[in-house]
Amino acid sequence: xxxxxxxxxxxxxxxxxxxxxxxxxxxxxxxxxxxxxxxxxxxxxxxxxxxxxxxxxxxxxxxxxxxxxxxxxxxxxxxxxxxxxxxxxxxxxxxxxxxxxxxxxxxxxxxxxxxxxxxxxxxxxxxxxxxxxxxxxxxxxxxxxxxxxxxxxxxxxxxxxxxxxxxxxxxxxxxxxxxxxxxxxxxxxxxxxxxxxxxxxxxxxxxxxxxxxxxxxxxxxxxxxxxxxxxxxxxxxxxxxxxxxxxxx
Amino acid sequence: xxxxxxxxxxxxxxxxxxxxxxxxxxxxxxxxxxxxxxxxxxxxxxxxxxxxxxxxxxxxxxxxxxxxxxxxxxxxxxxxxxxxxxxxxxxxxxxxxxxxxxxxxxxxxxxxxxxxxxxxxxxxxxxxxxxxxxxxxxxxxxxxxxxxxxxxxxxxxxxxxxxxxxxxxxxxxxxxxxxxxxxxxxxxxxxxxxxxxxxxxxxxxxxxxxxxxxxxxxxxxxxxxxxxxxxxxxxxxxxxxxxxxxxxx
Numbered sequence: 001x002x003x004x005x006x007x008x009x010x011x012x013x014x015x016x017x018x019x020x021x022x023x024x025x026x027x028x029x030x031x032x033x034x035x036x037x038x039x040x041x042x043x044x045x046x047x048x049x050x051x052x053x054x055x056x057x058x059x060x061x062x063x064x065x066x067x068x069x070x071x072x073x074x075x076x077x078x079x080x081x082x083x084x085x086x087x088x089x090x091x092x093x094x095x096x097x098x099x100x101x102x103x104x105x106x107x108x109x110x111x112x113x114x115x116x117x118x119x120x121x122x123x124x125x126x127x128x129x130x131x132x133x134x135x136x137x138x139x140x141x142x143x144x145x146x147x148x149x150x151x152x153x154x155x156x157x158x159x160x161x162x163x164x165x166x167x168x169x170x171x172x173x174x175x176x177x178x179x180x181x182x183x184x185x186x187x188x189x190x191x192x193x194x195x196x197x198x199x200x201x202x203x204x205x206x207x208x209x210x211x212x213x214x215x216x217x218x219x220x221x222x223x224x225x226x227x228x229x230x231x232x233x234x235x236x237x238x239x240x241x242x243x244x245x246x247x248x249x
Numbered sequence: 250x251x252x253x254x255x256x257x258x259x260x261x262x263x264x265x266x267x268x269x270x271x272x273x274x275x276x277x278x279x280x281x282x283x284x285x286x287x288x289x290x291x292x293x294x295x296x297x298x299x300x301x302x303x304x305x306x307x308x309x310x311x312x313x314x315x316x317x318x319x320x321x322x323x324x325x326x327x328x329x330x331x332x333x334x335x336x337x338x339x340x341x342x343x344x345x346x347x348x349x350x351x352x353x354x355x356x357x358x359x360x361x362x363x364x365x366x367x368x369x370x371x372x373x374x375x376x377x378x379x380x381x382x383x384x385x386x387x388x389x390x391x392x393x394x395x396x397x398x399x400x401x402x403x404x405x406x407x408x409x410x411x412x413x414x415x416x417x418x419x420x421x422x423x424x425x426x427x428x429x430x431x432x433x434x435x436x437x438x439x440x441x442x443x444x445x446x447x448x449x450x451x452x453x454x455x456x457x458x459x460x461x462x463x464x465x466x467x468x469x470x471x472x473x474x475x476x477x478x479x480x481x482x483x484x485x486x487x488x489x490x491x492x493x494x495x496x497x498x
Binding site: 049117170211228232237242 | 296298321324330335365366367369419421422423424463473474481489490491492
């Protein structure tokens with residue numbers, strides 16, 4: 001019954017985070033956007049807010065990835081903001097990975113201080129795609145490698161892979177967190193895309209998929225709540241605050 | 250013991266959200282920024298990421314507001330993202346307000362679909378400051394009025410005002426949420442600024458101030474967790490998912 005897992009591995013998978021694909025780098029909307037940011041079209045992140053028209057072209061060309069799920073770096077940013085500055089991470093019980101739609105894996109150093117500003121975050125990720133790590137020299141705060149969901153699993157060797165999706169088994173989030181805390185090195189998959197379900201490939205590698213609400217929840221809500229429930233499940237939340245002792249501990 | 254409050258009033262107070270002050274509208278950094286966005290310097294939101302140099306001038310001039318706590322619209326954005334698309338809000342148990350450092354109060358319609366993209370959010374808030382409501386015509390999704398923290402309290406008439414701050418009484422967040430659910434129309438204050446404590450004026454209007462972790466937590470982490478704990482306290486989380494029934498309810 002006691003919790004055995006002290007480290008939660010959390011991966012945003014199939015995240016809508018990628019550079020502008022070659023196929024639309026010459027599109028006027030992309031060229032103008034890149035010029036304004038003083039970068040080459042090949043160096044900027046795809047962003048639906050700014051590249052909607054160009055992305056329609058991509059859809060027409062039947063691009064190899066699901067275009068309606070692409071170009072949302074904000075999902076990764078908002079989710080990371082919600083889980084990195086938490087007691088769970090401060091106490092080294094959290095390891096965070098971002099797997100992307102075109103099979104890159106970003107390993108996030110728990111010590112990172114993520115830019116709170118979205119524009120800065122986008123700049124940092126562009127740097128990461130250019131240099132494979134940030135900062136360019138010294139101990140990396142983020143590292144980028146080629147890798148599939150299966151590679152990530154092989155690397156972490158989790159006791160089980162758990163996932164969250166509206167297509168899953170109805171389960172209270174707190175129960176899922178408690179269960180996860182009783183697995184050795186649990187690995188949690190949360191979709192880093194706007195709507196819909198995991199790909200078949202990803203689904204097949206998940207042991208249990210949970211649905212924690214009637215409606216689809218944003219990735220950052222699921223991640224934030226799960227990290228919080230996991231803190232409780234392993235006692236971090238309670239240990240850090242002692243209500244009876246005037247705060248001296 | 251049963252919960253009596255079905256509606257949580259949550260206010261981000263003294264939020265670092267304001268238009269560029271008159272005193273620095275002629276600063277080259279501001280003029281260039283506004284021109285690039287095809288707006289007047291008086292129409293753009295102050296943003297530390299882009300206006301750092303100009304803000305240093307403001308600090309030297311001993312501006313009437315705490316400059317180190319200004320120019321962070323991202324705090325309001327990230328926090329709203331974390332609490333608006335939640336079961337608590339979907340079930341109409343949440344009312345959200347944003348009070349700003351220079352005493353404006355934004356009332357947020359629970360039906361709003363907030364822009365997920367930061368750049369879009371900034372544009373929307375600039376529109377709100379220009380027109381006092383968005384959209385300009387019809388039922389407002391956000392409304393802006395002059396108002397102090399005291400005005401907000403007079404309007405909501407809460408049973409109690411509770412606040413979160415590192416200077417508060419050590420309390421488990423879950424306990425605070427349970428307590429809040431037993432108050433008629435509780436009003437929660439969370440600081441919408443980067444660091445530090447509420448102003449003396451604000452502190453005086455709060456009945457109980459809670460410290461829920463050893464370290465200072467970001468506004469969006471506190472707000473997200475409290476909304477979640479409040480959902481549990483009033484039974485929303487549990488009611489929406491029935492683990493035993495294969496999800497048919």
